[in-house]
Amino acid sequence: MNHIVDIGAWELAAAYLLLTFPLAIILWYRIPMLGQTVISLVRMTVQLLLVGLYLQVIFQLNIVWLNAAWLLVMVAVADVSIVQSTSLRLRRIALPVSLALLAGTVVPLLLFVGLILQRSNLLDAQYAIPIGGMILGNCLRADIVGIRTFYEGIRAGEKPFLQSLADGALLHEATRPYIRKACQAALAPTVATMATIGLVSLPGMMTGVILGGASPVIAIKYQIAIMISIFSGTVITLALGFWLTSKTSFMAYGVLDRTIFRNAPKR
Secondary structure: OOOOOOOOHHHHHHHHHHHHHHHHHHHHOOOOOHHHHHHHHHHHHHHHHHHHHHHHHHHHHOOHHHHHHHHHHHHHHHHHHHHHOOOEOHHHHHHHHHHHHHHHHHHHHHHHHHHHOOOOOOOOHHHHHHHHHHHHHHHHHHHHHHHHHHHHHHHHOHHHHHHHHHOOOOHHHHHHHHHHHHHHHHHHHHHHHHHHEOOOEOOHHHHHHHHOOOOHHHHHHHHHHHHHHHHHHHHHHHHHHHHHHHHHHEOHHHOEOHHHEOOOOOO
16 A cells, blocks of 8 residues: 655745746735735744644544543634624624534534544544545535525615515515525535536545545545535535524524624614
8 A cells, every 4th residue: 555755844845836827916916915915924934834733743643622622612613603604793793603513513423434444533633634624625615605695685776575574474584585595605516516526626525535545436435425424514504504693693584683794783
């Protein structure tokens, strides 16, 4: 079996030479995101180096409660990132979104590790952390699009929404068209990826397993399983996200509480 080739410090530094092209294009067209790009690159490098060192310790110890704590930290960071990427107030929807993320990550993760991989330790660091991270990362992206589309859609189309309520619709009936539109927008990238996977690109899970020395057939089976887990977790997260945030976002008679938006005056 082949072993993965390590990347030395100088070889990793050489990878940064690729940045010459995007940074040159940004400068040439005077795209106003040079500073943001550089800061993001620095943050990415520092964060990944620190996390890499920390994960080495976690993998060596492989303690269930420590693995679970790290997954909770990942969910908390994703939660804040989602809310900050929308126009909603953090304190109003942070808890509902975090619960939705937790359920959408934990359910497919435990099924993947326990049912598919047949591991007795459901929170084995080698599997739970990378697989949980892949599921959570996709849930994060979908939640940003879905929640933002849902609430901005209701705010922009408030008249037909209120008319639906006035005609006797219950809250879940009045919000259904907006949930449908938000889900379509949030799930479209994942559905498109599943439709073209293997033909257009070799995705992360499959590439990682191959680089780790496994055969392409094994890598394909891992990729199929992780894509199903990602899609399932994303749908669970979106559905729970809409339902749980609605508990704190609508007033009596189903009217949207506009104070949930950051740019709205507080009551």
